[in-house]
Amino acid sequence: MNLVTKKPLPQQRREISISRGSFSTFRGAVDFTGPLDDGKTLLYRLNVGYENSKSFRDLQFRKGYIIAPSFSYIPNDKTSLSVEVVVNNSDSRLDRGQAIFGATAGQTDLNSTPIRFNMGASNDKFNTRDIMLMANFSHKLGRNLTFNVAYMKQDWNEDLVEHRTNNAFALDENSQPIRSLAGMIAVQRQQKFSTENLSPYLSLSANSFGIKHQIVAGYDRISTQKLRGGGSSTAQGYRLKDGTVTPRYDAAKKDLYQFSIVNGVNAPVPNVEHFNLLNPSYTLKNLSDYTFTKTEIAPAYYLVNAVYLQDQATLGRFTLTLGLRQEWYKDYANYQLATEQKINFAKLLPRLGATFRINSQINAYATYLQGYQPQGNTSSLVITPPPSGSNFKPLESDLREIGIKSE
Known part of the structure; x- marks a missing residue:
């Protein structure tokens, strides 16, 4: 079941769909949206989906539902607040693929x-x-x-x-x-896992000496806990x-x-x-x-704190993007136990991009950016996980690309 939740609309709309298909597939969906007040400052949307299906593969099936109510509060043209809840329930079996002799x-x-x-x-x-x-x-x-x-x-x-x-x-x-x-x-x-993210940021549009600036500055807090x-x-x-x-x-x-x-x-x-x-x-x-x-x-926890600043400057046909992101990463193995172990990483990540508009359909571009992926203790996907608290160097990367894009 691949359902995409949608944002509330100021127009009243109602849609119910039911479908049947191959492999005993049954799907149903509900999509209601509209205003909750006469001034259309408070909007709602309700998406509900259900699927019960088999597969061309022996033993495989999928049975699940999703309930996703969302609300938007738009008191004026300066302020908006939206809240969305997604409840997802899925029953199936893992499929490791087709074995051969x-x-x-x-x-x-x-x-x-x-x-x-x-x-x-x-x-x-x-x-x-x-x-x-x-x-x-x-x-x-x-x-x-x-x-x-x-x-x-x-x-x-x-x-x-x-x-x-x-x-x-x-x-x-x-x-x-x-x-x-x-x-x-x-x-x-x-x-069980619990994830919590917070991202406040400021966006500024400015002009100086004929150069248009789109500036973004913000802070990210990203955390995941294995309970x-x-x-x-x-x-x-x-x-x-x-x-x-x-x-x-x-x-x-x-x-x-x-x-x-x-x-x-x-x-x-x-x-x-x-x-x-x-x-x-x-x-x-x-x-x-x-x-x-x-x-x-074992319980585990990781926390990322990051600050970033990016400026996209445009002069005529030329656009230059400059960005810096500073990350501080903490990873806890055996979280809140007597045997707790903690590792720390910090990394400054630059980003540089340039675009030249050749004409309305063709753009030339060049990009350079750095990335890194620290080793964590919250993943259980590796076959033989490293000992808790293992302080391996993070994976590091840099991307250098130049090319032409056309629409």
């Missing part, structure tokens, strides 16, 4: 499995809930000077159960691959005779492992049942059958 470059048949083929379980889930508040205020302090402030607050929750391949085939007792069976991992994960209470449980590896589980199979110590006959071959018993590539079966998996390794997702 082996992966030898230039040799493997990419059509060895059908395009609908999926490796997972019928009770897998990827459910997210989030609520976001956005507010924007603008006031003209003078004919050429405007004060603006934007605020955003979002809370996001994840509830995941997933069966996925471990990117390896099953093994027989001699550690030889059984290419019709794929090794599997089961994952349970729950986590305590999240956790991840992973089941993988092979079962031992003593009832425990080991991450890997060691043929030199085969006496320690449980075995079963698979396709006429003696093979170690996996913690999570292998997936049969030749005869896929999508059953309801009993998670209590697995032995999980449980991990707490």
Whole structure:
């Protein structure tokens, strides 16, 4: 479901749409807008959307809704205030793509499995809930000077159960691959994030010595917190005779492992049942059958404070843009715990751009800017995250570009 919320209008409008489509797709949407008072100083808009759909991919579906009321207060031509709330609820399953038999470059048949083929379980889930508040205020302090402030607050929750391949085939007792069976991992994960951004800025239009200036000066405060209470449980590896589980199979110590006959071959018993590539079966998996390794997702927090100044100066056909941004970055691992660790970065980022209008359709341009991306502790997307508090150097970049654009 790809819904774009819209801003309130002073005209009264009502729209309701319902549609059906391929793969059992059902969509419904409501869009109401208009004034709430006779003077049309207070406006509203309500967007509501619902989707329930399947997919050409086995097991995949999407079921969700979005509710997005927004209000605008415009008492005069100098001042405006808008507030928007977005409530988003999505139920689906992760799709790790189409598995194939082996992966030898230039040799493997990419059509060895059908395009609908999926490796997972019928009770897998990827459910997210989030609520976001956005507010924007603008006031003209003078004919050429405007004060603006934007605020955003979002809370996001994840509830995941997933069966996925471990990117390896099953093994027989001699550690030889059984290419019709794929090794599997089961994952349970729950986590919560909270994000808050504040951006006040001034915009000034001025003229000096025939040069037109568009000046912007502002401050950004950006923060994201990974809240305590999240956790991840992973089941993988092979079962031992003593009832425990080991991450890997060691043929030199085969006496320690449980075995079963698979396709006429003696093979170690996996913690999570292998997936049969030749005869896929999508059953309801009993998670209590697995032995999980449980991990707490440690709380984390990062904060960015930044100030910036930019001037876009225009003289005739020539436009020059000069900008500076100073950022201060703080990252906390194990936030508010006894083992809390903090790292700090600071960076001055210049920006330079020049444009020359050749004619009404063609512009020549040149751009130079610097960027950086500090290492953080709030991301859980990496396969093997670094130790908490790792103080790696940030990624740094600079862009140099020259060219011609035409419309």
